[in-house]
Amino acid sequence: MMGRFLIRISLGLWLVAPTLGLPLPSAAQTGTTRVEVSGGLVEGLASDEAISFKGIPYAAPPIGKLRWRPPQPVKPWRGVRKAEAYGHDCVQKVIPGDAGASGSTQGEDCLVLNVWRPATIEAGKKLPVLVWIHGGGFLNGAASVPFFDGGQFARQGVILVSFNYRLGRLGFFAHPALSAEGETPLANYALLDQLAALRWVQKNIEAFGGDPNQVTVAGESAGGISVVHLLTWPAAKGLFQRAAVMSGGGRDYIVQHRKLNEPMEPLPSAEASGVAFAKEAGVTDAGESGLKALRALPVATVNGDMSMAALLTLPPTYAGGPVQDGDVVTAQPERNILRGNFARIPLLVGTTGHDLAGVFPPNKARPMDFFGPE
Template sequence: MQLIQGKKIGIMAICIAGTLFPYASTMAQESPTLVIDSGALQGVVNDGVAAFKGIPYAAAPVGQLRWKAPQPAPAWKGVRQADQYGHDCMQEPFPSDAAPLGSQPAEDCLVLNVWKPAHSATKKLPVMVWIYGGGFVNGGSSPAVYDGSQFAKQDVILVSFNYRVGRFGFFAHPALTKENPDGVLGNYGFMDQIAALQWVQRNISAFDGDPDNVTLFGESAGGFSVHSMLTSPLAKGLFHKAIIQSGGGRTSIGGGRYLQSPSSSGLPSAEDVGMAFAAKNQISGTDEKALAALRALPAETVTDGLNMMTMNDPTYSGPFIDGKLVTAEPQDIYRTGEGMNVPLLVGATDMDIGFPPLVKNMQEALAPLGKTQYQKAVQAYNPDGTYSAQDVAQMVASDQMMVEPGRFAARMATSQGQPVYAYRFAYVADSMKTEWRGAQHATEIPYVFNTVQARYADALTANDKAMAAQVQQYWVNFARTGNPNAAGLPDWPVYDAKSDQILLFSANGAPETAAVADPWKARLDLIENLFK
C-alpha cells in the first residue's frame, strides 16, 4: 500500500492570499479560509460552527486508479470552495436506509468533511473520526444524521469521510495480483480509511484539532471497520481511542474469506469471486488485457445492483483476509493479546441486527444453541413465554452477530489493561414506540450525533431531545479524556468481566439511564459457549 505523503504549500502563497485569492478577504468573517497540504480551503459558518465539506483526501479512484491503493490528492491553485458534500461512493442506494444519502453516488468520491467551532480558545481540540455503516455495500458521509455541528458546538472536531464500497472497495482478481504482487491487495475500502486517518494526522492541526487525541468511531460496518483498524498493522498510531457501535468483535462481515485460497468453511477465495464477476461480464483470462477490460467497465456495471438487499451475490466478496492489511479475524488477534491497545467504548442496541432463518417453533428458534442447552436457553430467552419463536430466533441471531461479540471485545480490551465502557441502547423515540418493541439497529446514531431533529422532524419530543443530549455528552467526554463520565451524568463504571456492568440507555428515557449488571448475561453466556 502506498502511504499518502503530504505536500507542502509555499509560505509565500499564504502571505499573498489577498492577491492570489481576491475574493477570500471579503468573505473572511462569514467564510473562513485555511490551508492544508493540498491547497487553500474556504468553508462556511453557521450558528457558531465552521464546516468544510468535500475535501479530497486522495486522488479520484477512476480509470487506471480503479482497484488501486489511494493515491495523493492533487494540489490545487487558488481557494477551493468547501461548502458542499462531494459525491458519496458509487453504489445502488438502499431504499429503506435509516441514513439516506444526501449526494449523488459516483466513483470519484474520496472526500472528507470537517466541522469545527468557528472560534476556539485552544488550538488542540479533541478529534472524532466517523466511519459510516451500510454493510460495506452502502453508506456515505452526506446523510443529514451524520452532520457534525453538535460535536463542534462542544469544542470537538468531527471528521467524516467516504470510503469505497461494494466491488469498488472489496475486489480481487489474479490480474490485479500480478500487477502489484508485493502490494496490499483487495481491501481498498480499508485502504481508504487508513488514508483518511493519515490525512487527519497531517492536516487536522490546521482546523485547531489535536492529532495526538483522535477517537475513531463507527457503527455496523463502520464498527467492523474500527475492529479492522485496531487489528491492522498499517493503522497503528493513527488514532488513540475507539468507539464501536453495533460492530461485532469476533469475525468480519466477510466471514473469514481469504485472498487466494478457500476458507475452511468452504468459502471461495476473493480471487475466485472476482473471476466469477469477470466471467459474468464476458471477461476471461488473468493478464493485462483482462484487467484493462475490467477497468473499462462502466461504474453501473461494476455496481450491478449490489446493495444491502443483494449483498450475498456470489460475485461479491466483501472484506477478506489479505495477509497485509487484514491479517486474521479480530477474535484471533485479540486472543493473542494484540489489537486492543486503546481505551474502548463499545455496545449495541437491544433489538440489534441478525439474520435468523424462518422457524416453526421454539425448538427451531433455539437450535443454534444446541439441544442439550434447550431448557437453559428457554429460561434465558423466553422465561415467561412472551415472545414468538420467530422473535426468539431474531434475538439469538442478534446476540450472535452483535451483542455477545461486543461483550467479547470489551473483555479482551479489559484483559489487555485498557479502560473499557460497555453499553446497551434501549431507547425508542416516542413517535416509534407503538411500532418498535426495542431499539433497532442504527437507531442510536441520531442520538450520538444529536441530530434527532433531522431524523424525527415534527414528531420529535422533549424526551427524545434529552436522550440525545445525554448520549452525545458521554461520547464527547470519552473523546476528550477517554472517560465518558462528568458531573450531572449517571455514573458509567469501567467495565469488569466479573461484575459485568453496562450502562443501559433506558427505554424510558434519559432520566432512567443507569449502570446495571447485564440482564442478558445468561443469554450471552450461551452464545459465548458456541464460540468456545
C-alpha cells in the same frame, strides 16, 4: 434505549473531558473559514456557532487506472477550493430508509472528507477530534447522511471528521490479474481508504484547531467492524488514541455468508469470486488485457447488484467485506486480539438497537437515537 443513551453520553463526555471546566473566553480567537491543507486552500461555511468544511479530497479520485489500487496522493489545486457542499457519495445501490439514502450525487470520485469545528477556539488551544466511519454493510452509506452532521459536536468543543470510502466491489475485490500486477496490499481498498483518511487527519487537523494526539476513531455497524480492523492493523498504529465500536465486532460473517466459527475469506477464494464476476461481465482474460477491461467496465456493471436489500440473497460472485490478504488483514480480528496483536488504547464498545433498520423496516429508527442528541 438506556444502553444507547449511555453510549451517547459516555462518548460525549469521553471526548470533551479534556475541555470540561474550560469554557471559551470572550477573547477567544474567531475561526477563519479559510484553511490550508495538504492539497491547498479550502474555504468552509460558518453557521450556528460552527464552521463546516465539506468535500475535501483526502486521496486522488480512484478512477480509470486507479480503480482497484491503493489510494494515491491528492493533486494540489490552485487558488481557493470551496468546501461548502458534500462531495460525491461512493457508488452504491440505495434503498429507501437505509443510511445511504442521502440524496447526494454518486460517483467513483468519492474519496472526500468533512470537518466541523467551533466558530471560536481559544488562542493556542487544541481540541479533541472524533473521526466517524459510517456503516452500511460495506455496501452503502455515506458521510453526507444528514444525521451525521458534525455541528452538534463542534458546538460542544469537539472537532468532527467524517469521510467516504469505497463500497461493494469497488471497495473489496480480488482477481489474479490484480495480484499479478505485483502491487500490494490487495483486495481491501476500502480499509486502505480509511487508513488514508486517518493519515490526512494526523497531517492536517491542527490547521482546524484539532489535536492530532487526541483523536478518537468511532464507527457503527460496518464502521464498527472497520474500527476493530484498524485496532489490529500495525499500519494504523499511532493514528488515533481512543476508539469506539458501535454494533460491529470485527466480523463480516453476514456480508460474506459465513457462520461465526468459520474463518475469514482468504485471498485465493476472493480471487475465484473475482474471476466468476469477470466472466459474468464478459471478461475472460485473466492477464493484463483482462485487467484493463475490468477497469473499463461501467460502474453500474461493477456495483449494480450491490445493495443492503440483497444482503442475504447475493450471488456467490459477491465480495462483500474484508479479505484475509496477509497484509491489511492477517487474521480474524478476534484471533489477533487473543494473540495480543492490537493497539493498547481506551476502547468504548456498545450496540445499536436499530442496526439494519433499512433492511428490516419494522425496526423504525429515529436518527438521533442512532447517532446522538439533538
